[in-house]
Amino acid sequence: MPLVAANWKMNPNDAGDALDLVRGVLSVARGHADRVEVAIFPPFPWLLSISEVLAESGVKLGAQDCFWETSGAYTGEVSPAMLKGWCDWVIIGHSERRIVLGETDEMVAKKTVAALGCDMGVIMCVGDRIEQYEAGSSDQVVEAQVTAGLANCSADDSARLVIAYEPVWAIGTGKSADPEHAYRTMRLIRRVVGDLIGAGAAKKVRVLYGGSVNSSNVESFVELPLCDGVLVGGASLDAAEFAHIVKVTAEVYGHR
Numbered sequence: 389m390p391l392v393a394a395n396w397k398m399n400p401n402d403a404g405d406a407l408d409l410v411r412g413v414l415s416v417a418r419g420h421a422d423r424v425e426v427a428i429f430p431p432f433p434w435l436l437s438i439s440e441v442l443a444e445s446g447v448k449l450g451a452q453d454c455f456w457e458t459s460g461a462y463t464g465e466v467s468p469a470m471l472k473g474w475c476d477w478v479i480i481g482h483s484e485r486r487i488v489l490g491e492t493d494e495m496v497a498k499k500t501v502a503a504l505g506c507d508m509g510v511i512m513c514v515g516d517r518i519e520q521y522e523a524g525s526s527d528q529v530v531e532a533q534v535t536a537g538l539a540n541c542s543a544d545d546s547a548r549l550v551i552a553y554e555p556v557w558a559i560g561t562g563k564s565a566d567p568e569h570a571y572r573t574m575r576l577i578r579r580v581v582g583d584l585i586g587a588g589a590a591k592k593v594r595v596l597y598g599g600s601v602n603s604s605n606v607e608s609f610v611e612l613p614l615c616d617g618v619l620v621g622g623a624s625l626d627a628a629e630f631a632h633i634v635k636v637t638a639e640v641y642g643h644r
C-alpha cells in the first residue's frame with residue numbers, strides 16, 4: 389500500500405491549531421485508509437493529544453526523530469522506547485537534522501536500528517545537496533547514505549522500512565525534482581537496498597519521494613512505477629491541500 393506522510397516539522401506553535409489541522413485531514417484520510425496509509429508526524433509535544441484524535445481511525449502517527457539509547461543521561465533526547473506503543477512510525481535522518489544539527493550517517497544507522505527494535509516503522513531520509521546534484525554525484529551520495537544508514541539492518545526489517553528520497557534542493561523551495569530524476573534515484577535506492585538485504589526483502593521496502601510535493605504535482609510522482617508514496621512537508625500544513633494529495637494518491641494506486 390502507498391504511504392503518504394505529513395512531516396509538520398516545527399509547526400504549528402499552538403496546540404489548538406495542531407488539533408484543528410489533524411481533524412481537518414482525518415475524514416479524507418480515514419475514507420481512503422483501505423487504499424493509502426496516511427501517517428502524521430507532529431512535533432513531540434502534540435503527539436499525545438493527536439494520538440487521542442487518531443485512535444481507531446486507521447490513520448497512523450509518527451515522530452520526527454528519536455535517540456538511539458533506551459534511557460539515561462541524554463538531556464533533551466527522546467528514546468524510541470518512549471514512543472513505542474503510540475507511535476507507529478519515526479522519521480530518521482531528515483536532511484534538516486543532518487545539515488542543521490550535524491547528524492551523521494552513523495547516528496542515522498544507530499537511530500534506525502533502535503527504532504526498528506522498538507517495533508516502529510522507520511522512514512529513513514536520504515538526499516543530495518544542490519552542489520552534489522550539479523556536480524553529477526547525486527547517485528554516489530544517495531548510495532553512500534543508504535548503505536551507511538542501513539548498516540545495522542537485515543531482511544527481517546524490510547516490511548517496516550521506508551526510504552524517502554528527498555533532494556535537499558527540492559525541500560521547501562517549491563521546486564520539486566524532475567520525476568524522471570526521482571524515478572532513476574528511487575530505482576538506484578531499490579537496487580542498493582537489494583544488494584544490502586537481498587532482492588526479495590528489498591521488494592517489501594517502500595521508497596518515497598519528498599521535496600515540494602503538492603496537490604498539483606503529486607500525481608507525477610505517485611504514478612512512477614517504483615514510487616510507493618510521498619513525504620510531504622509544507623503542503624501538509626494545509627488540511628485541504630494535504631487531503632487532496634491523499635485523494636490523488638488513492639486514485640492513482642486504485643488504477644494500478
Ligand code: PGA
Nearest residue numbers: 559560599600620621622
Ligand atoms: P517540503 O518538505 O514538502 O516542504 O519540501 C518535505 C520534507 O522536508 O520532508
